[in-house]
Amino acid sequence: AQTVTQSQPEMSVQEAETVTLSCTYDTSESDYYLFWYKQPPSRQMILVIRQEAYKQQNATENRFSVNFQKAAKSFSLKISDSQLGDAAMYFCAYRSASKLIFGTGTRLQVFP
Amino acid sequence: GAGVSQSPSNKVTEKGKDVELRCDPISGHTALYWYRQSLGQGLEFLIYFQGNSAPDKSGLPSDRFSAERTGGSVSTLTIQRTQQEDSAVYLCASSYTRLASYEQYFGPGTRLTVT
Known part of the structure; x- marks a missing residue:
C-alpha cells in the first residue's frame, strides 16, 4: 500500500524569505x-502544484516549486518570497489511480 | 463556473442519531469522492463514484457509513448511529474523470460534531 509521510508538523518563515516543506x-x-495542497482556515483544499512521476523536470508555479527525487521517493515544496497569505496547512498527496493518499500535513506560519 | 458545494457547513448531532451530508459536484464531472479529515490528521479516503460503475467503498470505516449518488450528480453520505469518533470534517471532491491526470476539486467540507 502507498503511504505519504510529512515529518514536519509545523514550520515558520519570515515574510519574503524561502521555506521548504518535506514529503516522502x-x-x-x-x-x-x-x-501539494494548501488548506487555509476556510477548509477549502486548494491545489498548489503537481508533478507527474514520468517527468524528470521539477514542476514550478510562480513562487512555488518542487524538488522531486524519484529514486529517493522524496517530494519537497519550496515557497519563495513567502507572503502572509501563504500561512495555511500544506498537505502532500499521492495518486496513481482514483483516490488521493494524503500526508498528515505541515502547518506553515508566516511572520511579518 | 460554480465549484463543489457541500451542505450543511456545520452539523452538531447527538450520539446515536443518523446524519446525512450532501455534496453537489461541478457540473459535468463524472467522478466524485468523499474524504474524512479528523482533528490534526490528513485526509482519509472514504468512497468514490465514477459514472454508472459500482462505487469503490474500500475506505468506509464501518457499515454505519454509506453513500449514494443519484443521477450521476448529487451525492449523500449517511452515517447511522453516530459515535463521538465520527466527529470530523467531511470533504467532497469531484473531477472530470477518475484518471489521475485530472485534478480533484474540493468543496468547503461539512464539520460534523457528535456530542
Missing part, C-alpha cells in the same frame, strides 16, 4: 502523480 512517500508503482 512509499510505492511500488512507476506511474503516479504527486500533489
Whole structure:
C-alpha cells in the first residue's frame, strides 16, 4: 500500500524569505502523480502544484516549486518570497489511480 | 463556473442519531469522492463514484457509513448511529474523470460534531 509521510508538523518563515516543506512517500508503482495542497482556515483544499512521476523536470508555479527525487521517493515544496497569505496547512498527496493518499500535513506560519 | 458545494457547513448531532451530508459536484464531472479529515490528521479516503460503475467503498470505516449518488450528480453520505469518533470534517471532491491526470476539486467540507 502507498503511504505519504510529512515529518514536519509545523514550520515558520519570515515574510519574503524561502521555506521548504518535506514529503516522502512509499510505492511500488512507476506511474503516479504527486500533489501539494494548501488548506487555509476556510477548509477549502486548494491545489498548489503537481508533478507527474514520468517527468524528470521539477514542476514550478510562480513562487512555488518542487524538488522531486524519484529514486529517493522524496517530494519537497519550496515557497519563495513567502507572503502572509501563504500561512495555511500544506498537505502532500499521492495518486496513481482514483483516490488521493494524503500526508498528515505541515502547518506553515508566516511572520511579518 | 460554480465549484463543489457541500451542505450543511456545520452539523452538531447527538450520539446515536443518523446524519446525512450532501455534496453537489461541478457540473459535468463524472467522478466524485468523499474524504474524512479528523482533528490534526490528513485526509482519509472514504468512497468514490465514477459514472454508472459500482462505487469503490474500500475506505468506509464501518457499515454505519454509506453513500449514494443519484443521477450521476448529487451525492449523500449517511452515517447511522453516530459515535463521538465520527466527529470530523467531511470533504467532497469531484473531477472530470477518475484518471489521475485530472485534478480533484474540493468543496468547503461539512464539520460534523457528535456530542
